[in-house]
Amino acid sequence: MSGAQRLNWVSRPATALRGDVVVPGDKSVSHRSMMLSGIAEGTSYIRGFLEGEDTRATAAVLAQLGVAIEAPSAGERIVHGVGLHGLRASNQPLDCGNAGTGMRLLAGLLAGQAFDSTLIGDESLSKRPMRRVTDPLAKMGAQIDTQDGLPPLQVRGGRKLHGIRYELPVASAQVKSALLLAGLYAESSTEVIEPHPTRDYTERMLQAFGWPIEFSPGYAKLEGGHRLRATDIVVPADFSSSAFFLVAASILPGSTLRLPAVGLNPRRTGLLEALRLMGADISIENQSKSGGEAVGDLIVRHAPLHGIELPEALVPDMIDEFPALFVAAAVAKGRTVIRGAAELRVKESDRIATMAAGLRALGVRIEETPDGAIIDGGIINGGTVDSHGDHRIAMSFAVAGLVARDAITIGDCANVATSFPGFLELANSCGFSLG
Numbered sequence: 001m002s003g004a005q006r007l008n009w010v011s012r013p014a015t016a017l018r019g020d021v022v023v024p025g026d027k028s029v030s031h032r033s034m035m036l037s038g039i040a041e042g043t044s045y046i047r048g049f050l051e052g053e054d055t056r057a058t059a060a061v062l063a064q065l066g067v068a069i070e071a072p073s074a075g076e077r078i079v080h081g082v083g084l085h086g087l088r089a090s091n092q093p094l095d096c097g098n099a100g101t102g103m104r105l106l107a108g109l110l111a112g113q114a115f116d117s118t119l120i121g122d123e124s125l126s127k128r129p130m131r132r133v134t135d136p137l138a139k140m141g142a143q144i145d146t147q148d149g150l151p152p153l154q155v156r157g158g159r160k161l162h163g164i165r166y167e168l169p170v171a172s173a174q175v176k177s178a179l180l181l182a183g184l185y186a187e188s189s190t191e192v193i194e195p196h197p198t199r200d201y202t203e204r205m206l207q208a209f210g211w212p213i214e215f216s217p218g219y220a221k222l223e224g225g226h227r228l229r230a231t232d233i234v235v236p237a238d239f240s241s242s243a244f245f246l247v248a249a250s251i252l253p254g255s256t257l258r259l260p261a262v263g264l265n266p267r268r269t270g271l272l273e274a275l276r277l278m279g280a281d282i283s284i285e286n287q288s289k290s291g292g293e294a295v296g297d298l299i300v301r302h303a304p305l306h307g308i309e310l311p312e313a314l315v316p317d318m319i320d321e322f323p324a325l326f327v328a329a330a331v332a333k334g335r336t337v338i339r340g341a342a343e344l345r346v347k348e349s350d351r352i353a354t355m356a357a358g359l360r361a362l363g364v365r366i367e368e369t370p371d372g373a374i375i376d377g378g379i380i381n382g383g384t385v386d387s388h389g390d391h392r393i394a395m396s397f398a399v400a401g402l403v404a405r406d407a408i409t410i411g412d413c414a415n416v417a418t419s420f421p422g423f424l425e426l427a428n429s430c431g432f433s434l435g
């Protein structure tokens with residue numbers, strides 16, 4: 001975010017959190033719903049679409065490429081798909097805003113088009129590595145020019161793509177999804193093997209749109225030459241947005257919160273397990289399936305937390321929840337050790353460095369390591385921290401403020417609107433003192 005838009009928050013100590021907290025729609029599912037319905041044949045109805053800046057940017061890109069999208073009410077979209085080959089060139093760059101997911105998935109989708117496109121992003125996205133998608137897409141026959149591996153991406157159209165078998169060097173749903181989307185346009189089959197299973201929304205949604213796909217945890221395979229048929233999509237509440245409330249109620253004495261109908265895809269719920277290992281009291285009620293996805297109400301009650309050695313196998317299943325986990329660890333009794341999470345260094349900010357700097361400024365003992373951190377829990381003081389324009393860092397320090405000795409001032413919070421519009425109001429409605 002530019003200086004002109006700098007927005008600071010102050011989070012003050014609170015007494016207890018109570019009530020129902022309805023968090024907005026899942027970001028990953030919302031991005032994919034827009035892309036797939038845009039290139040499907042017929043009209044798709046999306047409910048629960050995240051009205052965040054990231055997902056709206058993706059919708060705007062599809063509109064720029066010729067997809068008619070109606071927005072009858074908040075969270076509702078009617079998408080008139082143009083078919084696999086119906087997108088048309090835009091003479092303007094396509095702005096993905098802050099969204100790594102938007103840019104990387106669109107790179108795959110646009111590699112298969114007959115026309116050229118330019119993908120751009122904001123200051124933070126412009127620093128994020130893109131070779132992880134452009135290298136394997138080049139192996140499929142795509143041509144995407146970068147600035148030394150960074151955005152903008154110049155995607156050259158009119159290339160004949162062919163399928164590849166690709167073993168991902170790092171677990172990444174974004175890379176996997178980019179290859180699968182390019183694979184829709186490729187001759188022969190595209191096969192992706194992951195070092196650890198990641199979220200499988202692209203695979204599930206392709207199947208819902210009628211595209212034949214074989215997939216199991218850590219594996220996906222499809223071939224080109226089929227059609228996507230419009231369908232209706234219900235987007236569940238975002239587990240990653242729920243995470244802030246799970247940690248908040250766990251650490252603040254007297255708290256009980258209910259988070260209704262949260263998406264519980266097992267590739268997203270690593271934090272649940274991590275918090276439970278730390279002693280958290282979180283239960284699930286009203287489990288059901290919605291649009292093929294597991295959903296349930298999360299009930300979280302305050303419980304004393306203790307430090308843990310985080311099992312490395314949980315890392316990909318909670319990759320966006322680390323800023324919140326760092327706060328839980330800072331309050332927990334004893335030491336928490338996090339390893340195998342080097343990916344945190346290439347998110348909207350370097351999340352290991354940003355959290356370590358912030359927690360240190362609040363008097364927490366934390367040691368950074370190349371792929372994680374060692375955190376000794378105890379008291380959090382008041383003070384001033386910088387979110388570096390990273391939404392998840394800003395919300396995590398808002399949670400820390402609940403239990404700090406004094407107010408925490410958090411710099412640069414406007415980016416919260418990328419993933420969680422209305423966070424401040426929702427937080428205050430259940431007992432935060434945030435302004």
Ligand SMILES: O=C(O)C1=C[C@@H](OP(=O)(O)O)[C@@H](O)[C@H](O)C1
Nearest residue numbers: 028101171172173174175319320
């Ligand atoms: O596919 C997705 O929707 C996402 C995948 C993850 O990124 P990586 O694929 O880079 O791990 C995650 O951090 C991001 O918030 C959303």
Ligand SMILES: C=C(OP(=O)(O)O)C(=O)O
Nearest residue numbers: 098099100101102320347
């Ligand atoms: C990493 C994130 O998103 P993206 O990669 O889409 O910017 C996130 O939301 O935490």
